[in-house]
Amino acid sequence: MPGHGNVETLVTMQPIAIDTGSDDRDGMLVMANGMLVAVLVKLATPEHEQEGDWFVEVALGPLRVHLAPTFGSLDDATRWMRHHLRG
């Protein structure tokens, strides 16, 4: 469940391979307080404008409604998700 008040949401990640039908296959399952809230994938398709960034392939729960940017690092992704899970 998303955190409430001052309690920080515990965001954890677990590596996973993802079949996106493209070269983008290194992924992360993102859990917030033990529940799956997103799947990230590292953009590896050549010539992509954001190649190397982390992309929110799937967003669940409260993250679904937000337009996610791509992230330069997993720390940036964690910060963004924690912020949006708080609401």
Add this chain to the structure above:
Amino acid sequence: MQHALIRKLESYETLSDADRRALNALVPRVRQVGAHVDLAREGDPPDNVHLILDGFACRYKVLADGRRQIMAYLVPGDFCDLNVFILDQMDHNIGTISQCQVVDIPRQSIEDITAESPRITKAFWWCALVDEAVLREWLVNMGARAADERIAHLICELHARLEAVGHSKDDSYAFPFTQTDIADTMGLSNVHVHRTLRDLRGMGLITLRNRVLTILDIERLKDFCKFNPNYLHLKNARWVDRRSVIWASQSQGG
């Protein structure tokens, strides 16, 4: 040289020389507009009717969180707002995608030309009906087709529409759209658009070079997305045939 509007209208209705002269008189001043310029903004009172003679424009809305949804592409020969001048205010934006040649037609000129020519009036109806049909097809596209079929369908539609006004040659046409433009049109992320365009290239269906899109195998591409151009009503052959039959029987009877 006949401009794109006349070419488009003639695919719907047989026009007389007088009709063509009247339509030519509608476009005395062509304005060059840069890319990414708004021709009309949501909330503005509509003024003139805008006609695109060259280039690409789009209808779009911007959501409260900044997201953009494109609801229509406007290509040469398309009116941006043939009937919206009746409205008090615009309920969406119209903006250019590439550099465009735009004609501003005073609403009075539209009222005059339709009062004088029933054929032009009918051809304008066709334009409005086909705009609605395209919107319906886009609704089907967004709701029921997979991402790769959705983009393939758009590529087939643009090919048919541009060919009808002489802006596609050898299955190639100008493609100034960015991945973000297509993403905002198709309800996809630009990551998915990038993957899909790569897939279509990988399958040998298209190439995209220097903002020119070439369809390598039009029949395979159409089959891939089950493209049926019926909603564009481009040939309108059924009506042309029926009209000539009616005229023939009338002339014999008279």
